[in-house]
Ligand SMILES: [Zn+2]
């Protein structure tokens with residue numbers, strides 16, 4: 490079939506919205522018609538080239554990076570199921586899970602679905618079987634982000650990348666739990682394991698960080714200090730449960746001195762748009778003795794340098810942990826978070842600053858770069 494998609498042909502270029510050829514679903518796969526897709530900052534790393542790999546490495550792995558259909562925060566309706574798919578039916582409402590969960594690998598079986606072995610395919614550009622369903626009209630394979638490609642009216646994705654949701658939930662809000670909400674919320678509640686009464690700092694309050702603020706607040710933190718250079722995001726953070734919002738880490742340091750009598754924050758969560766090793770020392774300076782720094786942000790794949798005082802790390806018994814997908818279990822946590830949304834305890838509507846049609850995707854990403862959006866959402870058919 491033919492569908493319309495936003496195709497990225499190379500780093501540092503605009504998305505091209507055009508018709509593509511989409512193959513029918515193979516074994517274990519599903520054709521989804523998307524109603525909405527969040528515009529996550531992670532997709533931007535293929536535009537800036539932070540996630541671009543050397544061609545010889547790609548050739549060795551048999552991977553493809555460009556052209557690519559980005560987008561991994563989708564909500565849609567099942568239109569067709571491939572052979573062997575019994576747990577989803579035509580008409581089911583689904584959100585994508587940017588990490589698939591097979592349910593059988595050691596990670597899934599031990600309750601760490603965010604680390605599913607199928608994640609090995611996430612950057613391959615292909616489906617799990619190593620082939621493509623997406624092609625240009627002249628027959629060239631098109632890669633997909635996280636085996637999904639939600640910046641398209643339709644996509645064929647593996648069953649393991651989909652979570653069925655209740656059909657009355659608005660998909661233009663529910664799609665946000667496919668990545669940003671769960672990642673931020675889980676960064677606070679799982680990776681940082683925020684406990685009642687703790688002081689938490691969240692660095693960068695965009696679509697992920699705002700949910701780390703919500704998660705820390707729901708977990709009972711006494712103080713939640715949001716750091717963001719954009720005034721609009723600082724104002725918004727207080728709506729999501731931040732007790733304080735400042736523009737820089739230096740301001741947060743001074744504030745922590747007053748609020749905690751110099752003890753600092755038990756938990757610091759880094760959810761900036763692009764993680765930089767040079768800043769880790771500054772972030773660690775906000776962490777209390779025995780406290781934890783959680784690193785959620787995506788960084789340049791090829792960067793190895795970190796500025797960190799190891800004496801301070803050991804003698805103050807601090808820890809530094811990374812997390813993907815907020816250390817959450819998508820099949821458990823996506824429905825759970827949507828339940829919290831339904832009961833009014835998790836804010837999703839307020840995360841959506843603006844909506845766009847697919848044709849306006851380049852404007853949407855420019856607004857993100859300009860700090861105008863907590864989350865921009867593409868609504869198909871709008
Ligand atoms: Zn994302």
Ligand SMILES: [Zn+2]
Pocket residue numbers: 589590591592593594595596597598604605606607
């Ligand atoms: Zn698995």
